[in-house]
Amino acid sequence: MKSMSATMLLAALVMGCSATMESMAISCLSDEECDEGEVCFPEGCGDPGQNIVVEVIPNPMAGLHAQDFRVDQLRSQQNIELFDPSLLRGLVRREEVSTSSPINYSAPVTVRVTGESLLIPGVMRRHETTLIPTSEGYSLSVGSGRYDVTLLPEDSELPPLTDAREVEPGQEVTLDFLLPAASELTRLTGKVVRQGELLVDTELEVQALDANLRPLSQREPVTSGSGDFALSLPPSAALLPSVLIRVTPTSVEAAVPIKVFTVNPRLGIQEPLELGDYGEPVTVEGRLLEPDGQPLEAATVYVRGKVGGGGQYHSDKVLTDEQGHFELRTLPGAPDGSSLNLYVIPPPGTNAGITVQAITIPRTGAQLPDVTCAARLKVRGTLLLPSSSEPAAGVKVMALPIAETPGWPRSSASVEAPRLTDAEGRFELALDPGQYRLDFIPSQNLPRVSRIVTVRPGENTSTEGVLSLQPFALSKGRQINGLVRFSGERLVQSSVPYASVRFFRVVNVEGHPSALLLAQTLTSQDGTYSATLPTR
Amino acid sequence: MKSAFLRLASDLLSIPSIKWLGIGATLWASGGCLIPQEENYLSELPQPRNRPPRIVESQVQPSERIIRSYGADLCSLEFSVIVEDPDIGDLISAHWYVDYDPTHSKGADLEYSLTPSSKPLREDRAYFREDFGALGSKLSTPGDHLVEVIISDSRLVGREPQPRIITLPDGTDFADPGYTATYAWFVKTVPGGDCQ
Numbered sequence: 001m002k003s004m005s006a007t008m009l010l011a012a013l014v015m016g017c018s019a020t021m022e023s024m025a026i027s028c029l030s031d032e033e034c035d036e037g038e039v040c041f042p043e044g045c046g047d048p049g050q051n052i053v054v055e056v057i058p059n060p061m062a063g064l065h066a067q068d069f070r071v072d073q074l075r076s077q078q079n080i081e082l083f084d085p086s087l088l089r090g091l092v093r094r095e096e097v098s099t100s101s102p103i104n105y106s107a108p109v110t111v112r113v114t115g116e117s118l119l120i121p122g123v124m125r126r127h128e129t130t131l132i133p134t135s136e137g138y139s140l141s142v143g144s145g146r147y148d149v150t151l152l153p154e155d156s157e158l159p160p161l162t163d164a165r166e167v168e169p170g171q172e173v174t175l176d177f178l179l180p181a182a183s184e185l186t187r188l189t190g191k192v193v194r195q196g197e198l199l200v201d202t203e204l205e206v207q208a209l210d211a212n213l214r215p216l217s218q219r220e221p222v223t224s225g226s227g228d229f230a231l232s233l234p235p236s237a238a239l240l241p242s243v244l245i246r247v248t249p250t251s252v253e254a255a256v257p258i259k260v261f262t263v264n265p266r267l268g269i270q271e272p273l274e275l276g277d278y279g280e281p282v283t284v285e286g287r288l289l290e291p292d293g294q295p296l297e298a299a300t301v302y303v304r305g306k307v308g309g310g311g312q313y314h315s316d317k318v319l320t321d322e323q324g325h326f327e328l329r330t331l332p333g334a335p336d337g338s339s340l341n342l343y344v345i346p347p348p349g350t351n352a353g354i355t356v357q358a359i360t361i362p363r364t365g366a367q368l369p370d371v372t373c374a375a376r377l378k379v380r381g382t383l384l385l386p387s388s389s390e391p392a393a394g395v396k397v398m399a400l401p402i403a404e405t406p407g408w409p410r411s412s413a414s415v416e417a418p419r420l421t422d423a424e425g426r427f428e429l430a431l432d433p434g435q436y437r438l439d440f441i442p443s444q445n446l447p448r449v450s451r452i453v454t455v456r457p458g459e460n461t462s463t464e465g466v467l468s469l470q471p472f473a474l475s476k477g478r479q480i481n482g483l484v485r486f487s488g489e490r491l492v493q494s495s496v497p498y499a500s501v502r503f504f505r506v507v508n509v510e511g512h513p514s515a516l517l518l519a520q521t522l523t524s525q526d527g528t529y530s531a532t533l534p535t536r
Numbered sequence: 537m538k539s540a541f542l543r544l545a546s547d548l549l550s551i552p553s554i555k556w557l558g559i560g561a562t563l564w565a566s567g568g569c570l571i572p573q574e575e576n577y578l579s580e581l582p583q584p585r586n587r588p589p590r591i592v593e594s595q596v597q598p599s600e601r602i603i604r605s606y607g608a609d610l611c612s613l614e615f616s617v618i619v620e621d622p623d624i625g626d627l628i629s630a631h632w633y634v635d636y637d638p639t640h641s642k643g644a645d646l647e648y649s650l651t652p653s654s655k656p657l658r659e660d661r662a663y664f665r666e667d668f669g670a671l672g673s674k675l676s677t678p679g680d681h682l683v684e685v686i687i688s689d690s691r692l693v694g695r696e697p698q699p700r701i702i703t704l705p706d707g708t709d710f711a712d713p714g715y716t717a718t719y720a721w722f723v724k725t726v727p728g729g730d731c732q
Contacts, residue, residue, distance in 0.1 A: 060599035114609050126610060128600060150609065205727065215608075219726070248728030252678050258728045298642040300672075317677055319642055345672045348646060354671050396651050400665070412670030414663065416648055441660060443651045500595050500618070522592065522618060522657045531659075 030473035049074040057500040066143030067169035068119040083170025084488030091137035095181040108154040115147030121513040156218040186233040190269030202254035209244040255281035257311025276309015286368035291375035295324030305340035376430035381469035386476040391425025396441040403435040405456040447534040478535035495527040588715035589621035611731030615664040626689040630662030634674035668731035678727035690714025
């Protein structure tokens with residue numbers, strides 16, 4: 001799989017400098033193309049009053065987290081009654097061999113809750129607290145969601161415990177943790193060396209993982225001067241056919257690769273874990289140019305790839321200077337001649353695009369030839385007012401990457417068009433290849449509108465590398481007003497000032513549930529809100 | 537038949553100095569009605585001074601200031617702030633910085649302008665999204681990171697808000713100060729994380 005990714009990246013490199021792009025996935029261009037009462041959404045025409053989910057976040061700082069509700073039929077006056085805060089609670093106990101029943105555990109632990117909204121796909125939620133469990137255990141206020149809950153004892157001799165729970169609004173969910181007795185733990189001890197008897201002269205950590213890369217142990221330091229380490233795994237780990245031991249440097253400045261070893265937990269670690277001959281750090285110099293040949297300043301540059309000994313190396317990141325010059329300290333490539341990849345991330349606002357280039361770094365270092373970056377591709381379009389051929393001026397346009405285009409690296413940065421739509425409703429964005437959600441955010445009382453655009457090298461692009469989208473129209477707006485209040489029994493307060501209220505449309509797109517943000521607002525001091533949603 | 541009062545007035549006016557005194561008094565009295573007493577006109581209404589925006593701290597996301605183990609069980613992050621500005625016409629921009637180094641300033645990592653709205657609480661939010669496995673990830677390097685957002689109601693030079701120069705009716709210039717508000721998170725990225 002990794003070699004396939006590397007091949008794709010190389011393909012990207014080869015195409016990089018001459019790439020053109022295209023493609024837009026729009027099933028409708030305006031509400032006029034839809035049936036009566038329907039609105040043109042990114043996935044096609046649909047009823048704007050259906051498939052609505054509203055998320056309310058009253059006050060996270062005060063432990064009042066997100067609650068999500070389905071809205072069967074959206075009304076103009078849409079009051080929202082919140083439940084009491086959802087709670088995750090339970091006991092933390094530890095097995096003791098000397099006693100027949102577990103005893104309460106009362107040392108510091110971290111409870112980490114990571115997951116996603118139950119109703120709004122893609123809306124991630126996370127909560128974390130460090131506490132000392134009492135005889136009544138622990139209690140943590142959380143948002144509604146589907147979570148992995150991990151208990152991480154501060155005592156690193158105890159392995160992390162993870163379980164899954166779903167939490168509905170207002171619900172109190174119980175999750176008890178039972179830590180294993182010290183005598184029942186699966187223990188793995190070993191030694192990390194560079195080669196033979198030669199130790200690694202930098203700080204390292206080791207961690208045991210299962211086949212799905214889920215942690216079986218905590219991260220443990222490797223003793224400097226001896227290379228020794230000891231890991232504690234849950235008793236169940238002894239039943240696994242194999243576990244993975246990952247060795248990582250603690251600092252990116254350490255010129256040491258990451259390497260993963262497979263061991264049999266019943267047999268233990270019988271040989272030292274050898275990182276291999278990965279060489280000594282060398283200097284790589286080079287110069288980056290924009291597509292027009294001008295030096296590219298303030299670009300982020302780094303190197304990744306396989307090095308001698310079979311480990312994976314990630315260099316530190318550096319910035320290019322005013323002349324586009326960079327100097328990077330990195331490990332050399334593997335002796336078999338396989339190449340590393342040079343990654344270039346240009347700063348926002350330039351025409352240069354993300355560039356990946358395979359480079360060979362010998363053990364003497366390298367002075368690279370100039371690297372000319374691929375051009376970001378221009379996406380142009382025209383926006384119209386609802387039910388009109390009049391241009392929509394003064395609209396903000398954002399592009400949010402949602403998926404990568406096959407053969408191209410994934411970009412993480414959202415891009416804002418440098419200007420609002422002009423008097424003719426025109427906009428322009430410079431984008432790297434990928435799939436984007438374009439959000440159009442009007443400043444008048446009109447709802448935000450989104451479209452999905454795929455930018456990829458190839459057809460339907462002008463010779464200047466411009467993708468021209470067909471004109472499409474904003475939707476009419478409908479004002480929704482309401483009051484948000486608590487209706488539970490535990491909270492004294494009923495009004496909910498400064499609460500975040502977001503409306504999503506949740507539908508299946510190509511068989512996968514997908515959420516589209518329709519409107520977002522905040523309640524006022526008295527708990528009332530108003531939002532503008534699309535309508536016909 | 538003349539009254540005694542009129543006879544007395546007639547006698548007095550026959551004296552030249554009294555006549556001129558009477559004419560002067562008449563002019564003085566009538567001038568009080570016809571000639572403006574105050575020559576300074578009311579100026580235009582004073583220009584309202586710029587007021588600072590604020591970040592609605594109760595709604596900052598993530599709500600935790602310190603985010604641990606990024607790259608292990610947490611593979612993406614979405615930072616966002618909501619802004620309130622009593623000056624509803626102000627253009628508010630958010631400047632996001634990751635590991636800002638004043639000695640090697642490279643500008644903001646992301647600039648985001650908030651769409652104006654008709655009320656002080658802006659409906660649009662300033663977002664900064666981070667995906668560990670994506671190219672351009674600013675937080676994938678193991679170690680400690682500082683994520684900052686500066687919101688400003690005026691142009692920034694470096695990270696300093698610039699005043700707006702307003703020409704007053706008398707022709708003089710007035711520097712109306714710009715304001716910023718900031719928020720920061722600490723992110724600890726673990727080495728060798730599972731997010732790719």
